Amino acid sequence: MNIQTVTSPGGIEAWLVEDHADPMLALRFAFDGGSSQVPAAKEGLANFTTIALGCSAGDFTAMEFRERIEDLAIHLHFNPRRDVVVGLLESLTESRDEAAELLKLALTQPRFDADTVERTRQRLFAFLASSERNPYHVASGQWNAVAFPGHAYSHRVAGNSASIAQISAADLSGYCSRLFAKDGLKVVAVGDVTAEQLGALVDNVFGNLPAHGDYVSVAKVGVALGAGETVIDMDVARAVMVFGMEATPRKDPDFMSAYVLNQIVGGDGSSSRLMQEICYKRGLAHSVKTEIKAGRYASCLKGSVATRGDTAGRLLDIVREELEKMAGGDISQAELDNAKHYLIGSYPLKFNANTKIAEQLLELWIDGFGADYFYSRNAMVKAITLDNLKRVAKRLLKPENLVVTIAGRPNLHQVRTSNVGRAVGAGREP
Amino acid sequence: MPASTVSDATFAREVLRSRIPVLVEFFAKRGTQRKAAAPTLDEVAQDLQGKVKVAKLDVDRNPAVRSDYEIYSMPTLILFKNGKPAARRTGMLSVKELEGWISSELMLALAQQTVPAERRAVDFELSNGMVLVVIPDHRAPVVTHMICYRVGAADEPQGASGISHFLGHLMWKSTGNFAAGDFSKIILALGGQHSAFADADITCFVERISVDHLETVMKMEADRMVHLRLTHQEVDQERQVIIEERRTVSDNNPDMLLEEQMKAVLYLSHPYATPISGWPEELAGLSRDDAVDFYRRHYAPNNAVLVVSGDVSPERVRQAAEETYGTIPARPEVERRGRTPKPLYIAARRVTLSHPRAGNATFRRDYLVPSYVNAKPGEVEALELLAKMLGQSSSGRLHSQLVVKTKSAASTRCYLRNTMADFGALSLHVVSSSGGLGRVEADVDEVLEEIRLGGVTEQELARAKKSLIANYIFEANNQERLVRRYGSFIAIGRTIDQLESWPAAVAGVTAGDVKKVANEYLDARRSATGWLLREGDDSDGGENAIS
Numbered sequence: 001m002n003i004q005t006v007t008s009p010g011g012i013e014a015w016l017v018e019d020h021a022d023p024m025l026a027l028r029f030a031f032d033g034g035s036s037q038v039p040a041a042k043e044g045l046a047n048f049t050t051i052a053l054g055c056s057a058g059d060f061t062a063m064e065f066r067e068r069i070e071d072l073a074i075h076l077h078f079n080p081r082r083d084v085v086v087g088l089l090e091s092l093t094e095s096r097d098e099a100a101e102l103l104k105l106a107l108t109q110p111r112f113d114a115d116t117v118e119r120t121r122q123r124l125f126a127f128l129a130s131s132e133r134n135p136y137h138v139a140s141g142q143w144n145a146v147a148f149p150g151h152a153y154s155h156r157v158a159g160n161s162a163s164i165a166q167i168s169a170a171d172l173s174g175y176c177s178r179l180f181a182k183d184g185l186k187v188v189a190v191g192d193v194t195a196e197q198l199g200a201l202v203d204n205v206f207g208n209l210p211a212h213g214d215y216v217s218v219a220k221v222g223v224a225l226g227a228g229e230t231v232i233d234m235d236v237a238r239a240v241m242v243f244g245m246e247a248t249p250r251k252d253p254d255f256m257s258a259y260v261l262n263q264i265v266g267g268d269g270s271s272s273r274l275m276q277e278i279c280y281k282r283g284l285a286h287s288v289k290t291e292i293k294a295g296r297y298a299s300c301l302k303g304s305v306a307t308r309g310d311t312a313g314r315l316l317d318i319v320r321e322e323l324e325k326m327a328g329g330d331i332s333q334a335e336l337d338n339a340k341h342y343l344i345g346s347y348p349l350k351f352n353a354n355t356k357i358a359e360q361l362l363e364l365w366i367d368g369f370g371a372d373y374f375y376s377r378n379a380m381v382k383a384i385t386l387d388n389l390k391r392v393a394k395r396l397l398k399p400e401n402l403v404v405t406i407a408g409r410p411n412l413h414q415v416r417t418s419n420v421g422r423a424v425g426a427g428r429e430p
Numbered sequence: 431m432p433a434s435t436v437s438d439a440t441f442a443r444e445v446l447r448s449r450i451p452v453l454v455e456f457f458a459k460r461g462t463q464r465k466a467a468a469p470t471l472d473e474v475a476q477d478l479q480g481k482v483k484v485a486k487l488d489v490d491r492n493p494a495v496r497s498d499y500e501i502y503s504m505p506t507l508i509l510f511k512n513g514k515p516a517a518r519r520t521g522m523l524s525v526k527e528l529e530g531w532i533s534s535e536l537m538l539a540l541a542q543q544t545v546p547a548e549r550r551a552v553d554f555e556l557s558n559g560m561v562l563v564v565i566p567d568h569r570a571p572v573v574t575h576m577i578c579y580r581v582g583a584a585d586e587p588q589g590a591s592g593i594s595h596f597l598g599h600l601m602w603k604s605t606g607n608f609a610a611g612d613f614s615k616i617i618l619a620l621g622g623q624h625s626a627f628a629d630a631d632i633t634c635f636v637e638r639i640s641v642d643h644l645e646t647v648m649k650m651e652a653d654r655m656v657h658l659r660l661t662h663q664e665v666d667q668e669r670q671v672i673i674e675e676r677r678t679v680s681d682n683n684p685d686m687l688l689e690e691q692m693k694a695v696l697y698l699s700h701p702y703a704t705p706i707s708g709w710p711e712e713l714a715g716l717s718r719d720d721a722v723d724f725y726r727r728h729y730a731p732n733n734a735v736l737v738v739s740g741d742v743s744p745e746r747v748r749q750a751a752e753e754t755y756g757t758i759p760a761r762p763e764v765e766r767r768g769r770t771p772k773p774l775y776i777a778a779r780r781v782t783l784s785h786p787r788a789g790n791a792t793f794r795r796d797y798l799v800p801s802y803v804n805a806k807p808g809e810v811e812a813l814e815l816l817a818k819m820l821g822q823s824s825s826g827r828l829h830s831q832l833v834v835k836t837k838s839a840a841s842t843r844c845y846l847r848n849t850m851a852d853f854g855a856l857s858l859h860v861v862s863s864s865g866g867l868g869r870v871e872a873d874v875d876e877v878l879e880e881i882r883l884g885g886v887t888e889q890e891l892a893r894a895k896k897s898l899i900a901n902y903i904f905e906a907n908n909q910e911r912l913v914r915r916y917g918s919f920i921a922i923g924r925t926i927d928q929l930e931s932w933p934a935a936v937a938g939v940t941a942g943d944v945k946k947v948a949n950e951y952l953d954a955r956r957s958a959t960g961w962l963l964r965e966g967d968d969s970d971g972g973e974n975a976i977s
Contacts, residue, residue, distance in 0.1 A: 345621020
């Protein structure tokens, strides 16, 4: 795969993988922004904005805009995250110019008519109402609140009912004019387009955006210490537990070791430590997974698992025990070899469609790497030694720092510390 | 901006070298037709500004161009694309007809462009009869491997429904060379992914894995093709699993239960009437002998199609296949489909299901249509387009009428089931809003009757074609979806040529073709209608809606 770095005549940088086998283009782009750029009182604004963006623009009413998208047979979506808003445009070659026009319109002439804003608001209320009944969402949202108190990362991307109720069309326009700017833009294109055509396209679509965004500075933050366990009482068949601790930043020299370590702790495939101890050996859960979530301002190793209320305490003890053992050096060469084998073998599977290739490359760029990272990634995984791993395990796996949130009715009386109470910000006042 | 005028002198520059298509009207000043045509042409020029250029040429003054294109009848319209005539017709058209014609012809030109000159797929057969299809794709060092056995639920013996799906589960158990569960463990440990599905006519196993491990995958698939031990213990244990799976997946799901009941009455005595997961009352009786028998009868290299796409050459795939699958002898006794003759369908069928966990009342309608294997050329493509025009989410007929206009529906869907060998099915699915299913059914019938009587517009047709062809292209770009398309369709009897010329076949469907299939196949006698109501609702769903 040949990844080109293209600079448009107007000075916008884009990564390009040319593939002319199918007459289609997958364009993925990201703007700095997202939920971490939004004040607490307007929690959910980035999400609200991106949903409304997909509704209407320019001279088109909502219905006309949707029909136009259907007529051109294109895909146009936005996805707000903590540090960025990501967008996707997928089009046949023959509709590419028109598709680009629609995207340009959505970004530069969004329409936040009263009926679009209200319809989106209602949609969000419905989503929040159902999200409040979902133990995974509840536990996960609460984890962020407890792990990053007072920091932008404690905000929910979708917001809460109180904040959503107050968002106005002016807020939405404000978000767009602040945070759709060229200095925060990254563009990846994969498909039937040449460097010259891509240059013209990005200048057309993004050229008229302001050169600079209006960003608030966000501090880097660690995961709060001593936060212990928080229980959110919910009447559910299975309690959902989210647990996690601080991990290495994405560009830390130890990141790759941490990544491989995570694979051993609770990564995909079937032979992770936690899967063995919790699921196969003791049957306490159907599955358990962990991952490293490395954002711009914080990085953590996080996992989640669903279990019966009466076994939750025991399960948590086992998680702590295994982390402690691994921190003490209890990791085998076989585990390391399996993890490396899996990570190396599964990497190419992420690249078997143009949209997926674009997604992967954009993530690398968002993380601050260059296009060449793709070529060296597997070698970096291969180079991790057991010594690296043990050292990083000792550095990171501190069970006493594990932050746990549980949605359900767990029996925790074996657990050392616990804060039982109602979750912060979980829904409207009755 | 009005239609422009071109001449012998400007023709090459204005028409042949234009980057966008050009519609040229060749006219002669004598006669009255000319006066009528001018406003039409100008309006079209205005409507298509930026997309298609519109020009006119007076043949009396421009003999060179006239003779180059042999223009004799007036007016003649030629649509030029990339310097060549893409389509041509004569006679007077209205603005709408003209724009529709241009739309369709450009779509056809696109379709011909998307079908590559050389074949995408390479196919060959091993000496034991196994069919191989290879589609190189060098974007990343990954490969997708799919083996399709030409056997499914429709091949099950009477009374042993579910045995085909059951055997699909048993394929993960022990062989002489591997312990139970090894297949999955090994693939996952190598960083690969696997999936499998059982259908009416085919049973398929798909692996996605780093290209280095292709030979390992083939070795293991070849092994389980013929070496399963099917021990009593494995059979007993897995029988419990499929019974539990039925309970969790189907029996708890009112929509799936209705779908099963509809299939039973839609197909009547044809084997497609059987649920893929089997009738629940027959599962407990499936024996080891049933499994062994079914396995021996149907699992053999001469009853299998293998599709491989990825960072491979056809030679490498052939070599690896010879060394693995090629060592398995053909089973001459493998049964090819001997299906019951198709029943006569003489009555509209109906089922009504009341279920405690049904949500808003739901309406379904299925029509039996031909399959890709037995239809006349272009028929199923016309039906695909009809389904698209009915079911498109914003602009489809069902949405416009039932969701936007009468508001009897919260959502509507329409799709064509086209992966079976003996029949296709055109399916409609409507979730009611608050008005009850009687109203929904009346609205649906009105929409269908409008199409039977009035057909579809050129604009709708062009939009539907574009959507289908776009999906085809997006799908083709995803290696796994591409492999699944080839595997499923070749295993039911379609050819690679048919698959690869499908966009052109779609582009060639006319509004007349769509109207014809609508009248022939949207016939009550070919249909089953299903109502899903919440238990305790004595109305037709109108009183208990969550609006």
